[in-house]
Structure formats: C-alpha cells, structure tokens
Amino acid sequence: MKARYQYRFYPTDQQRQSLSQLFGCVRVVWNDALALCHSSEKLPSNGDLQKLVITQAKKTLEREWLSEVSAIPLQQSVADLGTAYKNFFDSLKGKRKGKKLGSPKFKKRTNQQSARLTRGGFSINNKCVYLAKIGNIEPVWFRELPSTPSSVTVIKDCADRYFLSFVVDIEPVNIDAKNQSIGIDLGIKVFAFMSNGEKAESPCYLSLERKVRKLQKKLARQPKNSKRRNKTRLRIAKAHNKIADTRKDFLHKLSTKIVSENQTIVLEDLNVSGMVKNRTLSRVISLQGWREFRTLCEAKSQKYGRKFVVISRWQPTSQICSECGYKWGKLDLKVRTVQCLNCGTEHDRDENAAKNINKVGMGNRHDSKRTQRQSKTISVASSSEVSRIAAPLGR
Numbered sequence: 001m002k003a004r005y006q007y008r009f010y011p012t013d014q015q016r017q018s019l020s021q022l023f024g025c026v027r028v029v030w031n032d033a034l035a036l037c038h039s040s041e042k043l044p045s046n047g048d049l050q051k052l053v054i055t056q057a058k059k060t061l062e063r064e065w066l067s068e069v070s071a072i073p074l075q076q077s078v079a080d081l082g083t084a085y086k087n088f089f090d091s092l093k094g095k096r097k098g099k100k101l102g103s104p105k106f107k108k109r110t111n112q113q114s115a116r117l118t119r120g121g122f123s124i125n126n127k128c129v130y131l132a133k134i135g136n137i138e139p140v141w142f143r144e145l146p147s148t149p150s151s152v153t154v155i156k157d158c159a160d161r162y163f164l165s166f167v168v169d170i171e172p173v174n175i176d177a178k179n180q181s182i183g184i185d186l187g188i189k190v191f192a193f194m195s196n197g198e199k200a201e202s203p204c205y206l207s208l209e210r211k212v213r214k215l216q217k218k219l220a221r222q223p224k225n226s227k228r229r230n231k232t233r234l235r236i237a238k239a240h241n242k243i244a245d246t247r248k249d250f251l252h253k254l255s256t257k258i259v260s261e262n263q264t265i266v267l268e269d270l271n272v273s274g275m276v277k278n279r280t281l282s283r284v285i286s287l288q289g290w291r292e293f294r295t296l297c298e299a300k301s302q303k304y305g306r307k308f309v310v311i312s313r314w315q316p317t318s319q320i321c322s323e324c325g326y327k328w329g330k331l332d333l334k335v336r337t338v339q340c341l342n343c344g345t346e347h348d349r350d351e352n353a354a355k356n357i358n359k360v361g362m363g364n365r366h367d368s369k370r371t372q373r374q375s376k377t378i379s380v381a382s383s384s385e386v387s388r389i390a391a392p393l394g395r
Contacts, residue, residue: 001172001302005149006165007139018134023113023156025069026077029053031106032063033081046082050075070132072121080116099273110233113156122152129164139164146170158237173304181264183358185317185350186290188281192254193350195358200254203246205287212239247289255296264307265297266361271313309361321345322355 011019032053037043044052054074057063066074084104090096121132124145128136131154149166156162183195191202215236222229258265272290276282294310301308311317320327326342331349339346 001170003146003168003170003303004165005143005145005168006155006163007141008161008163009137009139011137011162015135015137019154019156019162021065022069022073022115022134022154024109025066026073026115027107027109027113028063029057029066029074029077030081032057033078034104034106037081037085037104043085046078049078049081053078068133070117070121072117072132073115076116076118110158112158114153116151116153118151124149137164157241159234159241161241170303172302175260175304177261177263177306179262181266181358181362182258182262183266183354183356183361184258185268185354185357186270186288186293187350188284188288190350191250191288192293193348193354194258195351195354197351199350202288203250205243205246208239208243208246209283209287212236212243215239243287247287247292251289251293251296255293255300259297259300259304259306262306264309264362265301266309266311266358267294267297268315268317268357269310269313311357311360315356315360317353317356317360318349320356322347322352322359 033049036049036052054066054071058067081104087096088101088103091098091101117131123130125136127141128138129152130136131152145166145168147168147170149168151167153165153167154162155165179196181195185193187193187202189202190199192200194200215232219229219232219236222232270290272285276285278285298308300306316327318331319329321340321343323345324340324343326340328338328341331338336349337346338349338352
C-alpha cells in the first residue's frame with residue numbers, strides 16, 4: 001500500500017530563489033493549460049496541452065524562461081490538471097462518492113505552492129536529496145523511509161514553510177489486538193467517548209481562534225498590496241498552521257492508539273456538512289476534524305489489518321438503552337445523563353451512544369420492539385416523565 005512521508009527542510013537563499021522560480025513556472029503552466037481548456041469547445045488531451053503550454057511555449061519570448069527549470073514538474077502540472085477534470089466530471093455523473101467537486105480553478109501566488117518530481121527528477125544520496133536544477137537539500141530526517149520513493153513533492157505553505165513529501169510503498173503491520181471491538185461517539189468538548197468507558201479530551205483552540213479573528217479584522221482594514229498587509233497575512237497563516245498542527249498531532253496519536261489496540265473500529269456516519277449550518281456550533285465543529293479522524297482510522301485500519309465499520313447516521317444510538325434496548329425517544333442536547341425507565345440503569349448520554357454504536361457495528365443489537373411491547377403492559381411513568389434527567393453537563 002502507498003503512504004506519504006513528509007519532512008521539513010530549510011533552503012538556502014539561493015535554493016529559495018530557485019524554488020520560487022520553479023513554483024512560478026508550475027503555476028503559469030497550470031494557468032495557461034486551464035485557460036486553453038476554458039477557450040476550447042472540447043477538452044484537449046494531456047499530450048496536446050503539454051505541446052502547447054510547454055514545448056511550443058518555450059520557443060516564444062513570453063515563456064522562454066520555462067526552460068530554466070526541470071521539465072518534469074511542468075509535465076506533472078498538466079497531468080494534475082487532467083486528473084482534476086476527470087474527478088470533476090466523475091463527480092457530476094455520480095461516479096465519485098462524497099461531496100460534489102467544482103471545476104479546476106486558477107492558482108494564485110499567495111496560496112500554497114507545490115511541484116512534484118518523479119524518479120527522473122530527484123535522487124537520495126545519504127542524507128541529501130538532489131532535486132533537478134535545484135541542488136542538494138538536507139531535510140530533517142526524524143524517521144527513515146521504509147522503501148525507495150516513487151515521487152517527491154516540494155511544498156511551500158502559506159506561512160513560508162518548506163516540506164518534502166515522499167510517496168513510498170509500505171508493508172502491513174501485524175500487531176495483536178487487545179480488544180475485539182470498540183465503538184466511538186464523537187463530540188465537541190470531549191472529542192471521543194469509547195464504548196469501553198474511556199474518553200479523549202479535545203485540544204483547546206480558543207486562544208488561537210481569538211488571535212486569528214483579531215488579525216483578520218486588522219487585515220480587513222489594511223490597504224491591498226501593502227507590506228503591512230502581507231505581514232499580517234503571514235501571521236494569520238502561521239496561526240492557522242498552529243491550529244492545524246495541534247489538531248493533526250492529536251488525531252494521529254488518538255487514531256494510532258485506537259487502531260493498534262482494537263480489532264474492529266466502529267464509527268457513526270455524521271452529516272458534518274449539515275451540522276455546520278448551525279451558526280452557534282459551526283466554528284467549533286469545524287475545528288474538531290471529525291472527517292480527518294475517520295480518514296486516519298480507515299487508513300490505519302488497512303495498515304494494521306483491522307476491520308473498519310461505519311454505521312448509518314439514522315441509527316437511534318442516543319435514544320436506546322444500551323443495557324435492555326428500551327427506546328426512550330429523542331433528548332435535548334442539554335440532557336447529559338438519563339435513567340432508563342425499563343431497567344433503571346443510569347447512563348451518560350455519550351457513553352451510552354458509544355456502546356450502542358459498538359453493538360450495531362458488531363451486529364449485536366437488542367430487540368427494541370420486543371422490549372417496547374413488554375414495557376407497554378407495565379405502568380412505568382407518565383408521559384411527562386419519559387426519562388429521569390440528572391443535572392445537565394456542559395458539552
């Protein structure tokens with residue numbers, strides 16, 4: 001299976017200038033090819049686009065500087081455009097799952113820059129990585145590559161940080177699981193409630209969020225194309241990167257722990273795009289990274305040979321007692337604990353949902369209809385006392 005290994009590096013002033021030229025050439029080739037696609041009645045092939053925006057463009061005075069960089073990343077830029085159009089058309093036809101994709105857009109200088117080189121454009125010698133027409137680069141090797149990489153992508157993010165991202169082949173890891181299965185209920189204040197009683201607290205992003213909002217207000221008041229505005233933009237990018245790095249570190253550690261200890265991982269299919277329409281919780285939900293956590297668990301389950309299960313979002317996991325299967329109905333979000341009227345067990349709302357998620361994923365559901373039929377013959381409580389609610393807890 002394929003995996004990415006990413007390393008940060010610190011280029012010299014000369015290498016920084018050469019990389020800036022490489023990113024500019026890749027960006028211009030992409031934009032020229034996209035402009036041709038917009039003006040053509042029929043989408044040109046990748047070969048025709050490469051001839052027009054690379055081979056023939058190098059012979060003109062306006063684009064003769066394209067020959068100063070390696071041709072490999074320029075060709076990969078045209079190939080990436082073809083892939084982007086294919087994904088766009090597959091999304092329109094319904095062949096591609098997930099959210100509908102938009103058509104490819106023009107690249108900007110202020111956004112993240114990248115250039116991909118295949119095996120003919122780079123080589124690894126000891127601790128140095130040679131890039132064609134760039135020179136030797138020494139990344140920070142915090143772990144060894146498991147195999148010879150097939151390609152490397154040079155990345156410059158919005159905060160002017162440089163990375164090398166290698167694509168390598170890895171072998172599955174065989175580790176015995178401690179537990180047979182685990183159900184996970186995702187939340188906000190407590191990121192994950194486990195069916196075994198454990199819970200993972202989400203990192204606090206409040207101070208960084210306040211800093212970002214303050215800087216964004218400052219950016220809105222500054223004139224465009226000014227030096228101070230560019231400095232503020234970099235400060236905003238660094239604050240966003242700090243939030244993203246904190247979240248990524250937390251999600252990687254949590255997903256690795258869960259996947260390595262359990263044979264079957266069960267998650268609930270959440271409608272995140274619909275949940276973020278709630279103006280009160282949209283910002284907090286977006287910071288959690290629920291979808292990223294699901295992607296990491298799914299990828300690491302394949303790596304460790306685990307079973308990954310996603311149950312339907314319509315399963316009433318918060319409305320059923322995990323002990324007897326009695327269904328008490330919908331509860332307000334402020335209600336954090338509930339006592340079952342059928343068996344008398346007192347549940348934490350999220351922990352009860354995690355246990356039900358685990359049971360549904362493993363196919364061991366209670367016969368809730370039978371339990372409800374039996375409970376109807378017994379006078380348990382009035383209609384106003386569907387559940388006995390304990391003191392609400394903040395989420």
